Structure formats: structure tokens, C-alpha cells
Amino acid sequence: MSAPTSFDEFLDGLWRQNPIFVMVLGMCPTLAVTVSAVNAISMGLATTFVLGTSCLLVSLLRHSIPKQVRIASYIVIIATFVTVVDYAIQAISLDLYEALGAYIKLIVANCILLGRAEAHAAKNPPLPATLNAIGMGLGFTLGLLAIGCVREMLGAGKLFGISLFGAHFQPWVVMVLPPGGFFVLAFWLILFAAFRHINGRRNAQLGEVQS
């Protein structure tokens, strides 16, 4: 694999096929744990770790896994690395572990993971498979962070725990409640859709001019 292709694999998930804003996958943690930027980053990085390691292992074993039992094998591999992350977060910080709650264990049910293993890692050599998975994971982290920052700023008047607007700011409590997650996600999806729409029109015009 040449370097630019690998880089392309990496960028794919980060931007062109961003799991949250383009593919709209993994909505359960997206809406549930993004009440603060720190939670969002932690959840994103945990998912990135599981994605990278499980896709590497799936890719290494891709020739020896018979297709009849592939889903079972992928799930066992993904569940293993979710367990690893679960222990690691407990060892790093119990506060973080409490904040993320059941959603660490629920990474196993995140459709991005099985999707990557089945659609990419099972068909590609280890290096591009891992790069693609890490790109996806970082794209997911970016998406969570975009939502988490907005919710923390409006819902608590803080960013990464640092007070932003002074004592007179009245927090929008709805932003840290479940509906806030939907509002902010919708806002970002609209923004991205508009961006793509404008971009698409400009490309079409460029195409016309060139022809």
C-alpha cells in the first residue's frame, strides 16, 4: 500500500464518511454521553481504541475466519477490547467511569464497530484496515466533541470545566438533558447538510464551466 492511499483511508472516516455527521451511526452514545467536552473526548477515544485494535485483529485473522462464523468471531473480538477499555478507564479515573456509565460497555453494540470489521477490516490488510478504523474513530471523537462542546457551553456555561461567561450566566438546563442532545445533533446535521449542498452545487457549476 502506498502512503497516499493509506492517508486516504485515514481521512475517509475523519471527514468524507464521518460516522456521525455523514453516516449517522452510533447515535446512542452520541446523544447520551455528550453533556461535557471531557466525556465526549473520553468516549470518542475509548471507541477509537476498540475500533483500531479490533480491526487490526480482524484483519490479521481475515483469511482463517470462515464466513459462517465471522459475525460471532467479530463480536467476540470487539467485546474483548471493550472489556479492556472498561478496566482501563476504571484504573484511570472512577469519576470518568461513573460519568460514562453503561455506555462504555455499550460500545460493543455500536454499529460503527461491526460495520468497520465487516465492511473494511475483513477485506483489507492490517495497515490500511487499522488506519481506516482509527480515522473512523477520530471522526467519531470529533463529532462527539462538536456536540459536547456546544452542550457544555450552553448547559453549564463552561468548556472543559472552565467557566466561560461569568456568574451572571443562567445555564440552559435543557442542553444537559436528553432533548438537548437531539437539538444540538440536529443543528450540526443541518449545518453539514447545507455545507455539502453548497459544495455540491459549486462542483456542478465548475464541471459545467470546464465542459
Next chain:
Amino acid sequence: MSDTPDKTSPSFEMVRTLGLVSVICGIIIVGVYQFTLPAVNANKKLALERQVFKVLPQAKSVVPYFATGSGIVAAAGQDLPPAGAVMFYAVYDAADRLAGIAAEASSSGYADQVRILYAYDVDKQAITGIGVIAMRETPGIGDKILTDQAFLQNFAALDVRLSADLQSLANAVKTVKHGTKTSPWQIDAIAGATVTSKAVGRGINESAQKLLPRLWPHLDQLRKPS
């Protein structure tokens, strides 16, 4: 499927692969578990001590115990609690004197279980502080139980005296409507956060009714010889 002339049958291959995957995954999980165990345990101990120090500021060390129907036993070295046991923590101050008892109470609030830790003062026979272990109450409403000074004033000395026969509390702890508190065993609810306030009262009552009658006859066992 099975009548293909392959040397290895598909079934054998499937079993072999699943076995291999399980073995690899098993080794990874056990390895990580062993590696992180000391850090996880140290974190849990630290988190507990931080909670206890919040409700009993004079605390220096914390020793976990189980209260059973027949007495109290130190929890250290026991993997599983005896059946029906209630866990509590004996808290000692800098001079190794018994500073108080800390125990957990929980009851369902507005969103989920509200789990609190309360401090019991042996001499006053009263609850002298509460802290929250975990809750998912509405931010800005239910979480006032941690910040509302008037509410916290309820726990300056909440009366949990035992009745004459030492079998239950003389007066059940009860959360009453905001502004109607008349007795030292009542908790004045926060206006607008009644459900969470009631969960605190109910949790403390359940826990104290169960723990204190078992604990009271054995208090001397907890006092270290000075």
C-alpha cells in the same frame, strides 16, 4: 456442505477458528484484568475515603464492617458479605478515636436510584451529614440536595435515637412538605424538588432502621483501646 471433498471439514474449521479467537481474547482479558486490578482497587478505596471525609471532616482512617443479625465483623479479607449483612464504615480521627459511622442509603428518586452516604454520630445519636455517591436527578432541580443550604441544615443533627427496646428507631425519619418541619427527626423538603428530598429521607430511614439496632449493642467493639 459436509459432502465437499475438502481435507478439513467446514465444521472443524469453524470450531477451530472460534476456539482460537476465544483463546486469544481470553488471554488478553485476563492479562489486562491482572494488570489493572491494583490501580482499580486503589481508585475505589480513594473514592470511598473522599466520600467519607466529606461527611466526617475529622476522619483520618476508614475501616469497612458488616453488621449481621448476630454481631459485627470486619469486612477486610472477606470476598462476599454474609447473607443479609449491612455494610458500614467505622471512621477514626487522628487520635484513633471513633469519630463516627458512615453508611450508605439508597432509594429511588425522580430519575434513578439516589445513593447517598450519611454520617452517624454515636454520642448524639444523630445523623450529622450527607453526601451523594451517585444520582441521575435533574440538574438544577434534584441536585439541589447537595447545594441547598436550608436543606443541608436538616442534617446538622437529624435525630435517629433508638426506641427503648433497641429494635427500631424511636421516630421514623420522614421528609415533610417544605416549611412544615416541627421535630428533629423530620427533613424539610426542598420546594420544587420534593421527589428527590423524599428519596433521601426514605433511604436514610430504611438504612438506619436496619443498621442501627444491629450496630448499637456492639459499639464498644469498634472503639479501639486508647
